[in-house]
Amino acid sequence: DQQVKQNSPSLSVQEGRISILNCDYTNSMFDYFLWYKKYPAEGPTFLISISSIKDKNEDGRFTVFLNKSAKHLSLHIVPSQPGDSAVYFCAAGYNNNDMRFGAGTRLTVKP
Amino acid sequence: GAGVSQSPSNKVTEKGKDVELRCDPISGHTALYWYRQSLGQGLEFLIYFQGNSAPDKSGLPSDRFSAERTGGSVSTLTIQRTQQEDSAVYLCASSPTGSSNQPQHFGDGTRLSIL
Numbered sequence: 001d002q003q004v005k006q007n008s009p010s011l012s013v014q015e016g017r018i019s020i021l022n023c024d025y026t027n028s029m030f031d032y033f034l035w036y037k038k039y040p041a042e043g044p045t046f047l048i049s050i051s052s053i054k055d056k057n058e059d060g061r062f063t064v065f066l067n068k069s070a071k072h073l074s075l076h077i078v079p080s081q082p083g084d085s086a087v088y089f090c091a092a093g094y095n096n097n098d099m100r101f102g103a104g105t106r107l108t109v110k111p
Numbered sequence: 112g113a114g115v116s117q118s119p120s121n122k123v124t125e126k127g128k129d130v131e132l133r134c135d136p137i138s139g140h141t142a143l144y145w146y147r148q149s150l151g152q153g154l155e156f157l158i159y160f161q162g163n164s165a166p167d168k169s170g171l172p173s174d175r176f177s178a179e180r181t182g183g184s185v186s187t188l189t190i191q192r193t194q195q196e197d198s199a200v201y202l203c204a205s206s207p208t209g210s211s212n213q214p215q216h217f218g219d220g221t222r223l224s225i226l
Binding site: 041046049089093094104 | 144156210211212216
């Protein structure tokens, strides 16, 4: 049962433009959402998070939006840079339970 | 180092052999997670340890998989009678208390190849 879904396996954008990565979830118990970034041969690293009591969290070029009624969140990167090229994972959890991860979206930012 | 350490970084073994993968979490972190990432797939949850509580084993794919966490620190994931479909990157992560609002810190993984 895949509770967190990232339906786009890949995304390609031009340097300087906006990247929008999407994530959908099915479990209404989830109250915390995180985005991780993964480079090849490395473990994922935490990027940004949002609590279910908020609908937006911003950190520099990265903004996460949460739409609870639609059970949807998105990560916006603007402006996109070639160094942002990586696989991005969406994750969700609640209480002290294990996190559930999406399948990831490979972002390629072209110079 | 201060991060999560996994060993070995790469492991190649023959089908049918047993393998052990090791994870050293960040010191003081009570929560420890194992995931695997098969080629072209996302992160698949395997098992979760939280302090002295019974581990959540709900993600283990078969009874050939087991994990231990000794002394609340180092963890070992064991795969018995390995099969080719076990080939994947096995990732370990830890967090301070396992609360959902705490990011997990990942190791670089063990790439397991079953011949």
